[in-house]
Amino acid sequence: MKGWWWKGLSVVLLLYVVIVGLRTPLGPALVHVSVERIAPGEVSFEVTGYNTHFQEHAPHLWLENDGQKLCATSVTPISDAAVSVTFTVPQGLRESMTSIRAWDVKDGPLVLHEAFFTEGRGTGITETPCAIQETARTSFAFPNRAILNETIRNLFFHVPMWFTMMVLMTISFWQSLRVLRTGDLGADRMALSAVDVSLLFAALGLITGSIWARATWGNWWTSDPKLNGAAVTVLIYAAYLILRGSIPDGHKRARLAAIYNIFAYVLMFVFIMVLPRLTDSLHPGNGGNPAFSSYDLDSSLRALFYPAVIGWILLGVWAYTLHLRVSRLKALSDDASD
Amino acid sequence: MRSILVEKFARQSLRSLRFNLFSAPSAVKLFFAFFAVRTMRSTEIAHLLKLEWQLDRRQKHAWGSMALYVVSTVYVCYQGVRHLSETPIWNALFWIILLFAAFNALGRSFQRENSGRQLYLYTLASPRSVVLARTIYNAITMAVLSLLSLAAYALFIGSAPLEGAQMGTFILVVMAGGVGFALVLTLISALAARAGNGIGLMAILGFPIVLPMLLSVMKASKLALDGMGWDVTGKYVIWLLLIDVITVVLAWLLFPYLWRD
Numbered sequence: 051m052k053g054w055w056w057k058g059l060s061v062v063l064l065l066y067v068v069i070v071g072l073r074t075p076l077g078p079a080l081v082h083v084s085v086e087r088i089a090p091g092e093v094s095f096e097v098t099g100y101n102t103h104f105q106e107h108a109p110h111l112w113l114e115n116d117g118q119k120l121c122a123t124s125v126t127p128i129s130d131a132a133v134s135v136t137f138t139v140p141q142g143l144r145e146s147m148t149s150i151r152a153w154d155v156k157d158g159p160l161v162l163h164e165a166f167f168t169e170g171r172g173t174g175i176t177e178t179p180c181a182i183q184e185t186a187r188t189s190f191a192f193p194n195r196a197i198l199n200e201t202i203r204n205l206f207f208h209v210p211m212w213f214t215m216m217v218l219m220t221i222s223f224w225q226s227l228r229v230l231r232t233g234d235l236g237a238d239r240m241a242l243s244a245v246d247v248s249l250l251f252a253a254l255g256l257i258t259g260s261i262w263a264r265a266t267w268g269n270w271w272t273s274d275p276k277l278n279g280a281a282v283t284v285l286i287y288a289a290y291l292i293l294r295g296s297i298p299d300g301h302k303r304a305r306l307a308a309i310y311n312i313f314a315y316v317l318m319f320v321f322i323m324v325l326p327r328l329t330d331s332l333h334p335g336n337g338g339n340p341a342f343s344s345y346d347l348d349s350s351l352r353a354l355f356y357p358a359v360i361g362w363i364l365l366g367v368w369a370y371t372l373h374l375r376v377s378r379l380k381a382l383s384d385d386a387s388d
Numbered sequence: 389m390r391s392i393l394v395e396k397f398a399r400q401s402l403r404s405l406r407f408n409l410f411s412a413p414s415a416v417k418l419f420f421a422f423f424a425v426r427t428m429r430s431t432e433i434a435h436l437l438k439l440e441w442q443l444d445r446r447q448k449h450a451w452g453s454m455a456l457y458v459v460s461t462v463y464v465c466y467q468g469v470r471h472l473s474e475t476p477i478w479n480a481l482f483w484i485i486l487l488f489a490a491f492n493a494l495g496r497s498f499q500r501e502n503s504g505r506q507l508y509l510y511t512l513a514s515p516r517s518v519v520l521a522r523t524i525y526n527a528i529t530m531a532v533l534s535l536l537s538l539a540a541y542a543l544f545i546g547s548a549p550l551e552g553a554q555m556g557t558f559i560l561v562v563m564a565g566g567v568g569f570a571l572v573l574t575l576i577s578a579l580a581a582r583a584g585n586g587i588g589l590m591a592i593l594g595f596p597i598v599l600p601m602l603l604s605v606m607k608a609s610k611l612a613l614d615g616m617g618w619d620v621t622g623k624y625v626i627w628l629l630l631i632d633v634i635t636v637v638l639a640w641l642l643f644p645y646l647w648r649d
Contacts, residue, residue: 230645278603285596292592297583306583309642313575314597316638317631321600324627 057368063361071206071354077187078102079194080152080162088113088148089169094136096128097150100194102157104133109154110182111135114161115168116144121180142172158187192350201265206354208262210362211255212280217363218248218370219287223315226308238304239381241311242294243374245287251366252284276333279322286314432513436521454493454533461485462540471546478549479610483565486537487602490569493533494526495590497574498581515647519574519639526570534566535559549613557621558612564628565605571632572598575639578646601631 082098097111104127111133113120120143126134133152147164192202222244228237259280260270271277293310297303444450465481472478509518538559542550550558573594580590608624 230642278599282596282599285599289592289596293579293583293589296589302582305645306579309575309646310579310593313638313642316634317572317597317600320631320634324630 056364060361060364060368063357064365067206067354067358067361071203071358074350074354075191076101076194076200076202077189077191078157078160080150080160080165081196083150083162083165085166087167087169088137088139090139090141092136093139094134097133097135097152097162099131099133099152099157099160101131101191102160103130103154104128105130107154107156109133109152109157109160110180111150111152112180112182113137113139113148113166114151115148116174118144118175118177119180120175121178139170140175141170142175143168144171144174146171153182153184155185156187156189159184190350193348197266201262202351204258204262205351206358208255208258209355210359211251211258213359214362214366215248215251215255215283218244218251218366219283219315221367221370222248222311226311226315229304229308230312233301233304235300235304238300238308239377240374241308243377244370245290245311247366247370247373249284249287250369252280252287256280256284274333276322279318282321283318286318290314429514429517432517433521433524436513436517437525440521440525450496454489454529455536457492458485458489458533458537459540461488462537462544466544469545471548473546473548475549475613476610478545479606479613481545482538482541483602483606483609485541486534486562486566487569487598489533489537490530490566490573490598491587491591491594493529494570494573494577495580495587497522497526498578499587510647515644516640518647519578519643520636522578523571523574523636523639526574527567530566530570531563534562538562552615553613554615554617554621557616557618558609561605561609561612561621561625564625565601565609568601568605568628568632569598571635571639572601575635575642575646578643582646601628604628 078099078101080097080102081100084096084098085093102109108125108127111122111125120137120139122135123138124136128134146168148166148168149161149163150165151162152160195202222241225237225241225244228234229241259277263272264270290307290310294303294307297306462485465485469481472481573590576594576597577590580587580593583589604624604627608621608628611621611624
């Protein structure tokens, strides 16, 4: 069993990703306040949290406006995810939007940015210091982002699909180069197997991406450069399969398919790399959107994302070797029956 | 007179290099060998270009069919929509017409050779010269054809969107788009011809590869029609040139494998 260890590694990594990636909770966050604006005077409202522990540890709450703090006068937890709070708002808050912050021992610091419109604005208030020691949360959880919410876990499935597809297409590209150099039909079979399996991963990437787009952007398909890139990629490799199907002679088929594969692969790569930077994209890292790594890929996501990438790529290569064995056996049995 | 002497010497040194490559490779000889190869290639390409031109002049129906294809497509669209004044639709329809005109015009680029004449060409010329000559010829063809299409299109469908446009930039983008289609589709046309499956296969193979180019060129021409200057459209044209260069290099590298049988 020479060389089996990486198959085991891929299984272990993917089990880890599926179990830990789906069972780890999202971090706590403030998601909603029951009033839209605050005016000078007594203001009472309800704050809704997600995965918070307000009942266990009563939180401290304070408003923040242009760096100035205003502490709550009374805090009454209703449940773990809801708390009723009262502020005495003075005249003179500076900025038009006011944020609300909270802290408790278990959940750490929480914030809902620009939660309220401010009324009765002026040149600032006199702060009363509120005794809060802001220690960070220690529990292991994924970042809780507006819009993304629980779908952030899809990062471990959607993105590695495309990485795996790219790796398999690169294998296919390499084997196509070998076909042109040596005219080896075995290399041609490898190129074909890699394309077949990479198309499977492209389909999985499209499905997971489509579900994610529906959940976050509200649509199954949008006209986004990355989506156009994915569509072009799938069309190119479908055309590759059709080209192969239209040539009966084995050696000629190998050569022409290799030429098309090399031509298309290079152009596709240039397209996927450059075009998203020319036009706006909804994806992170394009058109002014920050990349995942700069704000979302914190240590908890990294601990799952990198194993997921390695695991999926190894699984893809494994599937490719199996597919290749099947096609070799088919070729052998065809030869035998002839 | 001097240049003839230099070329003569270069050819001689190349000949001696062929036989004595391992015995006496001096730097001078290598230098002149390169020079000789370059001059030979460019004259070869010039001859092939001339051949293409003569072939097309002899078969006048080739040019006529391209022009007729464009005009009749535009006329069919005219019957469908009469006059278009909305810029985005005007722009999109124009590029669709030009795209299919390109497929139609370039599809025959490698189809007209029968195998006997191809073998003859194969023994005469280097495959790289053949593909470069075809590419250059197709690029010139498409530059002319794109202008012709634009004229026919503006005549029938209406030139309202052109009034607020940056005309210089727009025409440049149209020609760059046409030339870009020609560069990408030349190798595809050769592939489809070799696979023996004609224009249908060419559409299937060419469409996904042309699509990225089409998207950026449509965007650039839309911007030019909206009156945006070179500072906005420039990056799309540069990106187009980047694809062009990569395409020509790939065709140059890959064509010899396609050419031999």
